[in-house]
Amino acid sequence: MTAIPKHFKALRVEEAQDGEALSYSSAVVERSLNELPANDVLIQVHYSSVNYKDALSASGNKGVTRQYPHTPGIDAAGVVVRSQDSSIAIGQSVIVTGYDLGMNTSGGFAQFIAVPAQWVVPLPEGLSLFESMVLGTAGLTAALCVEKLLNNGLTPEQGEVLVTGASGGVGSIAVALLSKLGFSVTACSGKADSQPMLKSLGAQAIITREELLGQGNRPLLKERWAGAVDVVGGEMLWNVMKSLRYGGSVACCGLVGSPKIEATVFPFILRSVNLLGVDSVMVPLAHKTALWTQLASHWHLEHLADLAKIITLDELQAGIDSLLQGQGKGRLVLELGR
């Protein structure tokens, strides 16, 4: 194994105050390993990925990151170079997603991270480090949504399943996973040019956001979806809930549209529908590890690389901006070089 360098490259987000107003800017900087937190496991990061939450962290969202300067990046995949935990060996390939990584712990937009052993998932057989970051938190979240829907009794025979925000990170992987498992998937997307991509992921039908939203204000809509994965929240989620079939479920995991839902109880008390909450951050490590194994085996997606655009640290800010503008398509994988 090559010697561990003393310095490494990272994206650093700085906060500046001008009167009352705070502003945020980023730059690629050289950092010292001593600046990383004193955690059990030091990992040389080979790949990270860009999630919506990273875009929030990089743009000063205090709900995600309280203090700056800060290095975002909620995902990292790489090789252990130092370990004070007997269960994690030097040279082992590992994945870290969620917990506090990239929130208030220096994150994966860097060539090194130092994390507690309790956050580390061994890379399962059947998945490369690169593939694990094509999936990243987006893939894990899509898998959690699918798992929750299946645990609530959803089967392909029940009919159409909807995915909102379908061309984004969570959405595109949810479309691919549900299609792989034999579901008839309808993808809802705001991007006219995302049709070929969504079809290639297995979507049977594609609808626009306007179609989904423009069905009037009635307390219940025509029953259509046997199940759904929603990353948008707000009015979109409420329209999905109103058009779930009797006993249907929606896995709710995102808020790109809005965190607020103005709702009534009618879908619940007249159609027995289920609103299923999904969090990928604090999932217990054993559950997370089991899901990664599932994504590497029975749920392994062929052609994962087709979903990814590979970028460097220098191209990261442009990628972050595209997600903030709702323009993300598939997954941005950050290659950190060795």
Ligand SMILES: NC(=O)c1ccc[n+]([C@@H]2O[C@H](COP(=O)([O-])OP(=O)(O)OC[C@H]3O[C@@H](n4cnc5c(N)ncnc54)[C@H](OP(=O)(O)O)[C@@H]3O)[C@@H](O)[C@H]2O)c1
């Ligand atoms: N619960 C969890 O643990 C968890 C984990 C991961 C992500 N999330 C959340 O899930 C959401 C998606 O994350 P992501 O990383 O997949 O983001 P992303 O890659 O930016 O994808 C979001 C997609 O949503 C659609 N969209 C964007 N703005 C919209 C708007 N105003 N109204 C309707 N649709 C809009 C766009 O797809 P189309 O153009 O195709 O419509 C966009 O590509 C975020 O809110 C994120 O915080 C939660």
